[in-house]
Amino acid sequence: MKSILFVCLGNICRSPLAEAVARREFAHAGLALTVASAGLGGWHSGAGADARAVACAAAHGYDLAAHRARQVTAMDFVGFDAVLAMDRSNLRELARRCPPAHSEKLALFLPFAGTAPPEEVPDPYYGDDEDFRQVIALVRRGVFGLIERCRDAA
Ligand code: 4NP
Numbered sequence: 001m002k003s004i005l006f007v008c009l010g011n012i013c014r015s016p017l018a019e020a021v022a023r024r025e026f027a028h029a030g031l032a033l034t035v036a037s038a039g040l041g042g043w044h045s046g047a048g049a050d051a052r053a054v055a056c057a058a059a060h061g062y063d064l065a066a067h068r069a070r071q072v073t074a075m076d077f078v079g080f081d082a083v084l085a086m087d088r089s090n091l092r093e094l095a096r097r098c099p100p101a102h103s104e105k106l107a108l109f110l111p112f113a114g115t116a117p118p119e120e121v122p123d124p125y126y127g128d129d130e131d132f133r134q135v136i137a138l139v140r141r142g143v144f145g146l147i148e149r150c151r152d153a154a
Contacts, residue, residue: 001150003034005080006109007090011039011069012050014086014121014135018109020062021136021143029147036080040093042071050125056132060140077102084109087120110138113145 006018015037022035039045048054049067057064076083077098083105085091094106111119121138124131 001033001081001153003036003080004082004084004146005072005076006035006037006084006086007040007072007094008037008086008121009040009090009123010044010050010125011037011071012044012047012067013053013124013132014139015039016049016064016067016069017053017057017062017136018084018086018121018139018143020057020064020067021060021139022146024062025140025143025147029151031147031150033150037067038070038072038076040072040090044069045071052124052129052132053135056129056136060136072097074099077105081105082107082112084112087123110142110145112149113142114149115141115145 006015008015019035019037026033047069049064054064083094085094085108091106091108095103098106108119109121121135124135
């Protein structure tokens with residue numbers, strides 16, 4: 001596995017956080033993996049990350065300032081080795097859009113990372129700061145799980 005695409009609904013909260021945490025922690029762990037993120041919806045395409053996600057990331061030392069939202073494209077299923085969904089609804093929609101030849105690349109992020117339950121990173125968009133803190137805690141747990149998984153596979 002050389003590249004991972006993190007996917008959520010809007011690409012302004014969860015998947016940009018996963019991308020930023022993964023980019024930094026993979027580099028820190030000496031893993032040369034390409035990471036990116038995208039959203040199933042295009043409502044926020046071109047926009048920066050949600051201000052609450054930016055603040056939450058910054059509080060944990062991650063920088064989301066350069067993030068620009070984009071929508072999942074057909075080429076993503078070709079170009080990435082793993083396409084990881086934040087929740088089951090995201091995974092169902094990815095499965096609907098993905099060509100059958102690439103469907104084995106799709107997975108739910110946290111179970112793929114081998115972490116303990118819960119299996120989903122809940123949508124924080126209509127939530128509060130506590131929901132964003134929960135998102136970053138789950139995302140960090142998942143990213144460290146991915147690092148373990150890559151080490152075990154090496
Ligand atoms: P995300 O959060 O999927 O974690 O980026 C959301 C962002 C925007 C919307 C929903 C969820 N929205 O409905 O615009």
